[in-house]
Amino acid sequence: MKRSVAVWAVSCLAALCAPAVVHAFCGFYVSKADTKLFNKASQVVLVRDGDRTVITMVNDFKGDPREFAVVIPVPTFIEREQIHVTNQAVVDHLDAYTAPRLVEYYDPDPCVKRQRFTWPAQGAVGDRAAGTAMSEARESALGISVEARYTVGEYDIVILSAKQSDGLETWLRENDYRIPNGASRVLASYIKQGTRFFVARVNLEEQSALGFTYLRPLQIAFESPKFMLPIRLGTVNADGPQELFVYTLTRTGRVETTNYRTVRLPTGHELPELVEAEFSNFYRDMFARQVDKENKRAVFLEYAWDMNWCDPCAADPLSVAELRELGVFWVKDGNRFGPKGAARDVFVTRLHVRYDAEHFPEDLVFQETGDRGNFQGRYVLRRAWKGNTDCASGQEYLHQLRKRQIDEAERLASLTGWSLNEILDRIELADAAEPTPWWKKIWGEERD
């Protein structure tokens, strides 16, 4: 039985809240926009220091596990100990920690004097039963070398090298991987660069024995000067653009792409209170609008922060144990000088890209910068004062509130493309009396 193609997608969700050293008050956390908002979203965690890389790959494959397989170009030979299967929860935690967030402030009583606030892969399909044991003679004839076979967790893994793409394509087809048309050409360019292929699919017996009902993230550790993510295989015959979320955990600072623009998403905007109930819709529409605005050619920065803290926190920073599980090899247990449970010397960057072959012809190439400035996708609700406004400053407050509500509606319409009139219809504007004409304040009221 041939299996259908399992497409990986990586998806995701960033504002200049405060300089790196200032623990600024960035509002009370209300809710977040995590990767689950986006369909076919793939997530990749890249841990990088020097030439050492640990990659964790998560996909949202929801079909029959027999239908699942991945083919990933890797720059070096991979030994058994370089492969690991981790728990989905740790990536979910990283997703929650870095997700764009909605925060709120409450307006104070206007009548009281106050102080000022200050790597994704192309899925393939195959029948496990059919042809996994290829004869060496056949492999040799195809120019294929099966360099290693491993079973790690619930996955059967093969490390392949090839001399020509036709042979690799034939081998994959003979082993019941359905390779999309056009993949051969992409495979050929990787082969000429000396790339090996990491091919994995699910071992149902192992999965059953382990008792997992979902596919856990695969991890690979390797050493290579290449700091990149191959996305070209995923764009072959893809059904529309794909969502990819890349989290990088580094030591020096923020990570950006060098062959595409890295753009900061709009952040720090005050929005109408109605956004609270529709934060997911707001974020999806705003992201789509920003993608179009950048001609679909940009990678978006959603979060960049020192892993030691957050403000406000959509989730706690990852523990040392969690970071080590993700492959952050330089952190050690028992940091004596850090706050309890804190991970030191880790900077997290969250990038979100919506890509297709037309607008992203090249693989993503990254560089680590020296920028340790904090950035987060943060959207603000300012709750209006609901109490007594029966005083002179109260009327002034209502005028300002009304003006602010209209500004917020216009901003929401501008960010998302939603109809301004519809937004205004849904907002309960402050009931402010006509303001006193300025001239009445000059001489005061005179009696006839």
Added chain:
Amino acid sequence: MTPQTQAPTRFPGSMARSAPARGVGGAAVPAGSRPGWRHLARRLDPRLYQIVALAGLLGYGSWKLGFDTSLPIMLLILAAALATQHACTHLWKLPAFEPRSALISALSLCLLLRTNDPRWAVVAAIVAVASKFVLRVDGKHVFNPTNFGLVVLMLLTDAVWVSPGQWGNAAFFGFLLACLGGMVVHRSSRSDVTWSFLLFYGAVLLGRSLWLGEPWAIPLHCLQNGALLLFAFFMISDPRTTPDSRLGRIVYALVVALGAGFVHFVLFENNGLLWSLVACAPLVPLINRVLPGTQYQWSAARAACPRVRSARRSWSAKLGTWMAGLRKAALEQGVLR
């Protein structure tokens, strides 16, 4: 970037052989040709055009593309570069303070250098401008100041980086226009190095993609990069740090292009253009010995002026003759007495 140099007449070793009277572009103007806007454009120091072009690109990048830089950092770079130029002018006892080349170096650093630490921005500007005075061979500075400042700082600290992806592709056409406009006015005899570099580097990219069987979209995407154009039009074309002979410049462009390809595709390092140019710059004195030519001088570039002045005289002479003829006709008609 390009003409980051000063041409003080008494700067030790900077007295160059006087170049033949040529236009800014280096091309002799036919005798008796009429002065027009082209002549006016040629009379301008090409460095002034570069300052305007670089400032325009910086404004565009900061407001439209959201460069990761800030006004205070930019002002610090500008101030530090001009102050260094001023200090070096006194130290080397030069006759006059020449701000133009320092301004070009500073604007180029603003476009390329990224850091959150203002101290490193200042150090970069000082290193860049001071390198013109300190690192000299045969009366010319060896390194393009901006290139040298960036590379030294990237080697010194992780707090400084260059973002080659900051231009994207949407800005490509506007940027190309600015660069080509610069070429029209500049018309430097060094434009050959720009074109030959683009040709060789394009050949490296296209050849690699052809070999790998990649779609044309990949090398075209690499070529439509603002950072590449900025490098080709404003940095490698620096007349004072390129070989004197045309053949030498073409050989130089080839070596820099191959070096950039090596850094990018073999060492897998970013900013291959910057690393390659700084590594190849010391070859220039060697190339000049093997393939000698006329050393470039900004003063020579302005040798167009005598030509234009003679043209001006010609215009005034014609005007005088015309006025005399008019007066004579008026006298004959009895209009004037």
